[in-house]
Amino acid sequence: xxxxxxxxxxxxxxxxxxxxxxxxxxxxxxxxxxxxxxxxxxxxxxxxxxxxxxxxxxxxxxxxxxxxxxxxxxxxxxxxxxxxxxxxxxxxxxxxxxxxxxxxxxxxxxxxxxxxxxxxxxxxxxxxxxxxxxxxxxxxxxxxxxxxxxxxxxxxxxxxxxxxxxxxxxxxxxxxxxxxxxxxxxxxxxxxxxxxxxxxxxxxxxxxxxxxxxxxxxxxxxxxxxxxxxxxxxxxxxxxxxxxxxxxxxxxxxxxxxxxxxxxxxxxxxxxxxxxxxxxxxxxxxxxxxxx
Numbered sequence: 690x691x692x693x694x695x696x697x698x699x700x701x702x703x704x705x706x707x708x709x710x711x712x713x714x715x716x717x718x719x720x721x722x723x724x725x726x727x728x729x730x731x732x733x734x735x736x737x738x739x740x741x742x743x744x745x746x747x748x749x750x751x752x753x754x755x756x757x758x759x760x761x762x763x764x765x766x767x768x769x770x771x772x773x774x775x776x777x778x779x780x781x782x783x784x785x786x787x788x789x790x791x792x793x794x795x796x797x798x799x800x801x802x803x804x805x806x807x808x809x810x811x812x813x814x815x816x817x818x819x820x821x822x823x824x825x826x827x828x829x830x831x832x833x834x835x836x837x838x839x840x841x842x843x844x845x846x847x848x849x850x851x852x853x854x855x856x857x858x859x860x861x862x863x864x865x866x867x868x869x870x871x872x873x874x875x876x877x878x879x880x881x882x883x884x885x886x887x888x889x890x891x892x893x894x895x896x897x898x899x900x901x902x903x904x905x906x907x908x909x910x911x912x913x914x915x916x917x918x919x920x921x922x923x924x925x926x927x928x929x930x931x932x933x934x935x936x937x938x939x940x941x942x943x944x945x946x947x948x949x950x951x952x953x954x955x956x957x958x959x960x961x962x963x964x965x966x967x968x969x970x971x972x973x974x975x976x977x978x979x980x981x
Contacts, residue, residue, distance in 0.1 A: 698733055698740045698769065698787060705731050710784070713837035715846050716968035718794035722787045723831045726751075729779040735772055739795055739812055741788040741856060742767040743827035750781030753816050761817055764824040768815035768860060775814070786831035788849055793920040797928065798853050799861070806876050808917060811862045820859070826852050842968050843977055873917035878903050882914070886922075890929040891952040896922060931966045934959070938975040947971065 702724055703709060711723040723745070733740075744751075748761030754776040761767075761783070769775065771792055796807035803810070830848045833840040874882065885902045886894065899922055900910035914922050930951040937947045948959035963971045 697738060697789065698736055699789065701731065701733055701736075702726075705729050706779075707731070711831070711833075711837045713840070713842075713845065714968075715842060715849060717966050718791040719846065719849050720789040721830055721837055721845060721849065722789070723784070723837070724787065725782075725784045726779045727782050730754075730776065731779065732774075732776040733769060734774050736769065737771060738792065739771050739790050740767075740769040741790075741823070741827075741852060742769065743786045743788075743824060743831070744783065745786055745828065745831065746784040747782040748785065751777060751779045751783050753777055756816055759817050764819065764821070765817045766815070766820050766823050766827075767817060768812060768856065770812040770814060773814050775816075786827050788827075788830070788852055790849070790853055791919075793918070793924070793928075795853070795857075796919045798850070798857055802854065802857055806879060806917070807919075808873060809864045810857070811864060812856070813860055813862050815860060820855075823852060823855055826855070841977075843974065846968065872913070874903065874913045878905075879917055886926060886929060890926060890933060891950055893952070894926060927962060927966065931963055934963060934971065935967070935974065935978075938971055939978040941975065941979050944971050944975070 699709075699712070699720070699722055705726070706729040707724050707726040709722060710725055712720070713722075714720040744761050744763055744765045746763055748763065748765060751761040752759060753767075757778075795812070796810075799805070799807040799810040826848055830845055830852070831837075833845075837845070873879075882899060882903050886899070896907045896911060899914075900907040903910050903913075905913065911922060914925070918925055920928075930953065934947050934951045937950065938944075942950075944959070945956050948956045951959065953959035953962065960971055963974070967974060969977075
């Protein structure tokens with residue numbers, strides 16, 4: 690999801706009989722969409738991101754092929770983890786909202802919620818659950834008066850992250866440590882590297898430097914880090930920098946100073962990186978979030 694929606698639910702639906710009513714990519718990790726369908730059979734296969742689906746209207750004649758005794762309806766939710774495979778039969782009017790989120794953002798959320806190795810946390814394959822809180826948030830996010838493109842991007846991001854956190858707290862499945870740690874960094878090594886990156890994110894951290902902290906060769910470290918965190922070291926470092934920049938901007942710190950503190954080569958580079966990850970420019974973010 691970070692580069693494109695190749696093998697995505699969104700792409701699959703765009704090739705079906707479904708009609709995309711609204712869509713907004715909030716940042717490189719999140720996207721919202723609203724769809725309608727009536728008569729169709731749709732298969733999602735080897736999807737590269739996680740999907741939360743919330744039925745807004747109709748859906749009583751829609752079912753999952755491997756569970757034909759259960760059908761949808763207004764307020765029903767479905768959770769489709771990355772790489773899952775499912776086929777759905779739509780035999781009547783249906784309108785639904787989708788929240789797409791990357792594996793990297795899912796692991797970061799798990800890390801922030803429980804401070805444990807994110808490889809231990811998995812999302813279940815869920816069909817037609819009742820969850821009033823997710824339904825409420827989904828309606829707020831998807832049914833914007835002026836459409837998603839006319840809505841407040843930061844507000845939509847906040848709601849989307851609230852939905853992600855709710856999904857993890859209520860539905861996450863925890864693997865046993867011995868089952869989770871096959872491949873990737875050992876827990877102690879991971880903790881050591883992440884703490885080092887957090888303490889030195891504003892510096893020019895090279896792959897060789899981080900590999901030295903981990904006690905591994907650069908090639909082996911890069912491969913193990915990505916297995917553990919679902920993103921490359923430089924992507925994780927950029928995430929740390931952007932998160933720190935958000936806090937500084939909310940405090941009203943000058944853009945050039947924020948760029949310097951957070952380790953960006955110049956303000957232009959900072960602006961491009963921030964907009965790509967946050968979905969808005971640093972200046973816009975500061976105006977909307979600046980503390981009184």
